[in-house]
Amino acid sequence: xxxxxxxxxxxxxxxxxxxxxxxxERQQPDxxxxxxxxxxxTPMSSDVLDYVRSQDWIVIRGNHEFxxxxxxxxxxxxxxxxxxxxxxxxWLMDQISVEQGHFMAMLPDERIFYLPNTQxxxxxxxxxxxxxxxxxxxxxxxxIAERLEYVxxxxxxxxxxHIQIDRHAEVDGRMWHIINPGSVGLPLNRNIQAQFAIIExxxxxxxKGGWRVEHFxxxxxxxxxxxxxxxxxxLAIGGVIxxxxxxxxxTAEPEIIHFFRWSSQNNLxxxxxxxxxxxxxxxxxxxxxxxxxxxxxxxGSRY
Ligand SMILES: [Fe+2]
Ligand SMILES: [Fe+2]
Numbered sequence: 001x002x003x004x005x006x007x008x009x010x011x012x013x014x015x016x017x018x019x020x021x022x023x024x025e026r027q028q029p030d031x032x033x034x035x036x037x038x039x040x041x042t043p044m045s046s047d048v049l050d051y052v053r054s055q056d057w058i059v060i061r062g063n064h065e066f067x068x069x070x071x072x073x074x075x076x077x078x079x080x081x082x083x084x085x086x087x088x089x090x091w092l093m094d095q096i097s098v099e100q101g102h103f104m105a106m107l108p109d110e111r112i113f114y115l116p117n118t119q120x121x122x123x124x125x126x127x128x129x130x131x132x133x134x135x136x137x138x139x140x141x142x143x144i145a146e147r148l149e150y151v152x153x154x155x156x157x158x159x160x161x162h163i164q165i166d167r168h169a170e171v172d173g174r175m176w177h178i179i180n181p182g183s184v185g186l187p188l189n190r191n192i193q194a195q196f197a198i199i200e201x202x203x204x205x206x207x208k209g210g211w212r213v214e215h216f217x218x219x220x221x222x223x224x225x226x227x228x229x230x231x232x233x234x235l236a237i238g239g240v241i242x243x244x245x246x247x248x249x250x251t252a253e254p255e256i257i258h259f260f261r262w263s264s265q266n267n268l269x270x271x272x273x274x275x276x277x278x279x280x281x282x283x284x285x286x287x288x289x290x291x292x293x294x295x296x297x298x299x300g301s302r303y
Contacts, residue, residue, distance in 0.1 A: 071093055226249060
């Protein structure tokens with residue numbers, strides 16, 4: 001029997017990572033795999049990178065590592081220079097050392113495990129070859145099959161959507177097992193706990209595909225992280241985008257998607273003025289009040 005802890009989407013949330021590591025130490029898995037998006041979104045990316053580099057983990061790169069790696073190159077997204085939209089990335093560039101950057105530069109984008117007496121597992125932040133293709137509970141089996149058209153492995157560990165998934169899909173006699181450990185640092189399933197998974201090789205009669213999944217959620221104190229948004233200077237430079245990421249720490253809901261969806265439904269051009277659109281959003285929805293009710297710095301809760 002082989003047990004592998006899968007963690008992903010830490011997004012610079014060092015206190016959440018510490019809590020997950022404590023639980024992993026209790027669980028004593030054989031291996032730990034980190035499936036991408038270590039950095040960006042919350043203010044402690046450098047601490048996360050230092051910790052990850054000190055560990056004997058299998059580390060895979062996610063799309064947020066590419067924000068750092070693509071900055072100031074010909075691969076950069078159009079608009080990276082736009083301070084209002086990408087100020088957070090400008091702030092992040094100053095936080096990360098050359099050596100930390102080299103570490104991310106040389107990570108693999110996917111791994112395939114061929115462990116004895118188990119089904120092969122494909123592990124990528126999205127799916128093999130595409131780091132922003134993810135899985136949600138809403139997808140049909142056909143849509144899952146479409147995303148995995150070029151993936152020969154039947155057991156697929158993904159991440160990126162920040163949602164815990166343990167799902168079998170079957171189309172025309174082909175079967176897949178989709179596993180997402182959820183997010184350590186920015187969960188989006190309305191559960192503010194730091195989340196991860198442990199997968200365990202079992203007989204195929206126990207679980208189709210031969211990997212049993214246990215999902216975990218760990219309480220941690222979010223207050224030092226929320227404080228750091230201000231004390232690190234991230235919020236001042238990152239503006240609306242950093243505010244929305246901070247809101248996600250408070251609510252564990254997709255605040256960034258909520259905002260951009262509302263803006264487009266109300267015909268507001270966020271490229272024209274992000275700040276004005278955000279003001280209109282807050283005025284119309286009072287979302288800030290909802291978030292404040294979920295903010296442990298304001299509502300007196302420990303977690
Ligand atoms: Fe992510
Ligand atoms: Fe991602």
